[in-house]
Structures are given as structure tokens and as C-alpha cells.
Amino acid sequence: MATETKLALDEHHLGTPATLCEAFQRSAAAHADQVALRTHGESDQISWSEYSQRVEEVAAGLAALGIGRGDTVAMMLSNRPEAFIVDTAALHLGATPFSIYNTSAPEQIAYLLGNAESRVVVCETQYAEQISAARASLPALEHVFVVGGTAAGTREFCELGTLGEPDFDFEAGWRAVRPDDVAVLIYTSGTTGPPKGVEITHSNVIADFGMTMSVFPGLREHGRMLSYLPMAHLADRMVAHYPALLTGATITCLPNARQISDALLEVRPTFYATVPRMWEKAKAAIEISIEREPDERRRAEILGALDAGIRKVRLEIERAPVPPELAEQCRRADARVFSRLRAQLGFDRSIALLSGGAPIDAEVLEFFAALGLPICETWGMSETTSSVTTSRPGAIRIGTVGQALPGVELKLAADGEVLVRGPNVMRGYHNDPRKTAEAIDPDGWLHTGDIGELDADGYLKIVDRKKELIINAAGKNMSPSNIENKLKSASHLIGPAVAIGDRRPYNSALIVLDPDAVGEFARTQGLADASVARLAGNERVQAEIAAAVQRANAQLSRVEQIKKFTILPVEWLPDSDELTPTLKLKRRAIAQKYAAEIDAMYVR
Numbered sequence: 001m002a003t004e005t006k007l008a009l010d011e012h013h014l015g016t017p018a019t020l021c022e023a024f025q026r027s028a029a030a031h032a033d034q035v036a037l038r039t040h041g042e043s044d045q046i047s048w049s050e051y052s053q054r055v056e057e058v059a060a061g062l063a064a065l066g067i068g069r070g071d072t073v074a075m076m077l078s079n080r081p082e083a084f085i086v087d088t089a090a091l092h093l094g095a096t097p098f099s100i101y102n103t104s105a106p107e108q109i110a111y112l113l114g115n116a117e118s119r120v121v122v123c124e125t126q127y128a129e130q131i132s133a134a135r136a137s138l139p140a141l142e143h144v145f146v147v148g149g150t151a152a153g154t155r156e157f158c159e160l161g162t163l164g165e166p167d168f169d170f171e172a173g174w175r176a177v178r179p180d181d182v183a184v185l186i187y188t189s190g191t192t193g194p195p196k197g198v199e200i201t202h203s204n205v206i207a208d209f210g211m212t213m214s215v216f217p218g219l220r221e222h223g224r225m226l227s228y229l230p231m232a233h234l235a236d237r238m239v240a241h242y243p244a245l246l247t248g249a250t251i252t253c254l255p256n257a258r259q260i261s262d263a264l265l266e267v268r269p270t271f272y273a274t275v276p277r278m279w280e281k282a283k284a285a286i287e288i289s290i291e292r293e294p295d296e297r298r299r300a301e302i303l304g305a306l307d308a309g310i311r312k313v314r315l316e317i318e319r320a321p322v323p324p325e326l327a328e329q330c331r332r333a334d335a336r337v338f339s340r341l342r343a344q345l346g347f348d349r350s351i352a353l354l355s356g357g358a359p360i361d362a363e364v365l366e367f368f369a370a371l372g373l374p375i376c377e378t379w380g381m382s383e384t385t386s387s388v389t390t391s392r393p394g395a396i397r398i399g400t401v402g403q404a405l406p407g408v409e410l411k412l413a414a415d416g417e418v419l420v421r422g423p424n425v426m427r428g429y430h431n432d433p434r435k436t437a438e439a440i441d442p443d444g445w446l447h448t449g450d451i452g453e454l455d456a457d458g459y460l461k462i463v464d465r466k467k468e469l470i471i472n473a474a475g476k477n478m479s480p481s482n483i484e485n486k487l488k489s490a491s492h493l494i495g496p497a498v499a500i501g502d503r504r505p506y507n508s509a510l511i512v513l514d515p516d517a518v519g520e521f522a523r524t525q526g527l528a529d530a531s532v533a534r535l536a537g538n539e540r541v542q543a544e545i546a547a548a549v550q551r552a553n554a555q556l557s558r559v560e561q562i563k564k565f566t567i568l569p570v571e572w573l574p575d576s577d578e579l580t581p582t583l584k585l586k587r588r589a590i591a592q593k594y595a596a597e598i599d600a601m602y603v604r
Contacts, residue, residue, distance in 0.1 A: 060164020309370025
């Protein structure tokens, strides 16, 4: 593995940096006049040389406050250049930066800052009140710096860069950072208890991205990344922050994720990875645009092209020959239809497109592959520095999450649990040796909690979470995520869906409407009130959902089928009672919060 990672980075003319600090210094020198950081829609841009200067100033300021190796620096910031500057500055001191989800309540903030033993926090003005409320129980928290304004009991962020001592030896500081120093703490979403701080080292990050580059060699080039996912989750760091440090890419910051469509058109990213729900929404946007096409002949042409493209993709997946006439039809369709759709989405210059974080429906993958946008499904977790497996371009097997990255070992335990060993496995859980020992056995195997199947070629299929299988009253084991994906793919109107059935006589479902899609439905139907709360009770909406449930049931076995469903008159937001920040379902919390609605579906 080490050789493969080294080769991947050597081909980018970087050599193999020992730390992210060394990688940053090389990128800043090689790309000094190029744009490093920018904000969507704004003219302000920060070059690599300016980025380097500001990192040195903030590092000096943090050092003047006593921050050094092993200390932590907390951030509660939206996706903005200051987040990258503070993070990188802390790295250059051997300190450990980490981010707090911006939706966190004061008690959650207090827990994280207490567990991390943070003395310094950098936040935006809008979050200063939450920090202040948490600070009352944190005597160790000494300094709070605010970006973009002022707040009582805090200092302005611009002051931090002026605190450094004249004799501060910045270069000696970053050169003393070691590969096994912790580069970031990633706090798990806490779906099964208090959040655990995953310790990811410099060497973990460099190994993981090096292995990823060996699968997607185009990532070695100077590229364009979009930062819009929370930096408190590892995904944004692994698809924007760290790749930029290692390759000198340009990051565009997007503070408001609802502007993602416009940002994609502006940035046209070379590397883009996101959660399945975002791919589902992109597919729905294309389909809605086709429905709105006023020219019937053009509309028929697009639909015909998609039909041909999907037929070709399915033959290729099955390794069956593609008839010459179908291949020619798709070639013409690519020039006349698909190239325009790729540009319409902002993916016409993409080198690699990835999906991860949750299962993605086969129809979504087929759709984008037909457009000439093969999405490589990946699988991993915070504890593995993001990726463990990925599909390879030209060798995608829909229904699997691909093969292990080069240098990663993969095996199944007797009960089907996926075990992982490799240079990307975390150092451990912060201040929690007991949980660390539970997760990583004496032989170095990380027990992931996911149930999987491996085929003869090493392709991994994730069946479900170890503790999230539905076992009905008759003892039948089922995957809730499989049922939920069928529901979501059956209608644009369905957002989050939860399959219920554990120890029950039949399966039911809680369904939440997608606010964008149902708003469009309301417009086309001439409905005045487009709110989710009102439309959940609308007869036409309910009829559409009922029809979608029947379409989903047609793809499920009899025992898996949904017998009853409830449309909830609410919207579920990231990092809420119901969803993690990356849109995973908090099943236990949902079952408790909506117990009455669930029980009502089982009343005879």
C-alpha cells in the first residue's frame, strides 16, 4: 500500500509528503499565484500565496495563546475561507482542529468542547450565543474569536492574526509535526449514544487520498472542488480541504447548500462527491425539465435518448454485447442530448463523481451512467478516513460499493460483519480507550457494524447495519434501507422514508415529502398553499404517494411490501431529531418521537 500511495503522489510531482503541513507548503509554493479559496458568487479570491501568509499569521496567533501539539482548536463556521485558514493553521502547530455542526444545541456543544478539552473556539457571530451558553460549564475554554462581527465576551477574529510574537519560528513548528499526530477529530453523529471523537492522523489522510488517486488518476491534476457539506463531517474534508492541500486545487466555498445547483454551474467541479439524496434531487431536476419541455418533438427525442442510454448501460453492466445500432443511437444521443444535460447539471468537466454515506438506488446510477456520468459508489466511515471501497470507472457493478482500495484489507466475520484493516483506519476514539478496544481488535481489524457480502471478484455489497435489520413477527430478516430506496425512487415527492416492521406482523412506512418536489407539484396542480404541512393532507398528494407505494411494492417480495403508510406533515432537516448531518436516519429517535403514528398503523 505504501508504495502505491507514494507512486500516486509522486506522479503529481509532490513526492510523498509526511504530513498535511508539508503538502500545504509544497502546494503553496507550486501554485502561488493561482486561486486557492473563493466564495460562490463573490469576487473575493484568496491566492495560494495569500492563503499561506494568513495561515502563518493565524498559527502565530494561536501559538501566542499557548496552542501547540496535542491541543485542540474548535470551529463553528459555515463553509467559508476562514474555516480552511484556521484549520490549516492549527495543523501547522501539531494541534488538532475540529468542527462543530452549526445546528448543535448548547448542551451538545458543551459536550464536544469538554471531550476535546478545547481552550480556543472560532465561530461566526450567529453562533456566538450558543457558544456563550455552553461556556458556562466549560472553565477550560479561554478564548472565543468571532468571524464577521462582534459579540459579548468574545474577540474579533481579525485580532487573532496580530497576536503572534516576532520571534515565532513558523517553519520549525510545522516541520516538527509528525505523521501520527492527529489531524482532525470527527465526532460521530451519536445515533447510538454520545458522540465519539474519531482521531484521524496526517498519515491516515495522506494514505487514503493517495489510494483514491491510484483509482482516479485524474485527481492528481490541479482541479476545482466545491465545499458545501459540513466540515464537522469527514466527507467535505476528503473531497475539498485535504485534496486541495495535496494537489493545489481551488476550493469554492458555498455557505448555503440550497444554492448547490447554481454553484455547480459556476464551479463545474472536477471532483464531486455527495450523498444519494443529492443525486436523487439532481435526477428529479432533469426529469422535471424534460416534463416542462414545450417542444413535443424535442421532448420525445430526449426520452428516446434516455431509454437507449439506459438499455446500453444495462447491457454493459451484464457484460453483454451492445448491438451496433444501439451503440450508434447512443453516440448520436450523446452529441445531441447528453452533452447538453451534462452541461445543464454542471458536470461537463468532471473527472470523478462519487456517491456515499448511504445506499443509492440502482435506477439513479443507471440514469446518470446513461448521461455519460458514471457515479462510482463508495463505502466507508469516519473511522476509516472516509473510503474503504469504491467502484472503478468502467468496472461499476450496480448493487455493490465496489472493491477495496489498493492496500486495504477486507474480510467478513462469521455473522457477515465487514472488517477492515489498513493505513486509513483511525488511531482511535479520543479519550476513550474502552470504545477504541471494542472497535479495533488486537489484530488491527476495525469492526464496522455493517453487514456485507463479498463476491468472487472482491466486490462488496452492504446488506445493512448490524443492528438495523428488520426482523418481523414471523422471524423474517429484511433490509429497511432496501425498502426505503424503492419508496424514494418511486416518486419525486418522497423525501426521507422509514420502513417499520421490526417484531411487527407487516411492514409500514413513515413518509416525509420532499419540499422542492411537492412545491413544484402544487404549482402544476394549481394549489395555492405549497407548504409541506398543508400538502401532506391533500387528497391529490396522498393519491400520488399511494400510487408510488404500489410501484415500490411491485419491486419487493410479498413480506417486504408496505401495507400501510403515514405522510408526516413536517420537514426533516439535517442534524435534527430525525436525521444526522449527512441525512442518515436516526431510527431509534424516530421510533420514539413518532410512536403514536407508528402504533396507529397497526391498529386492527
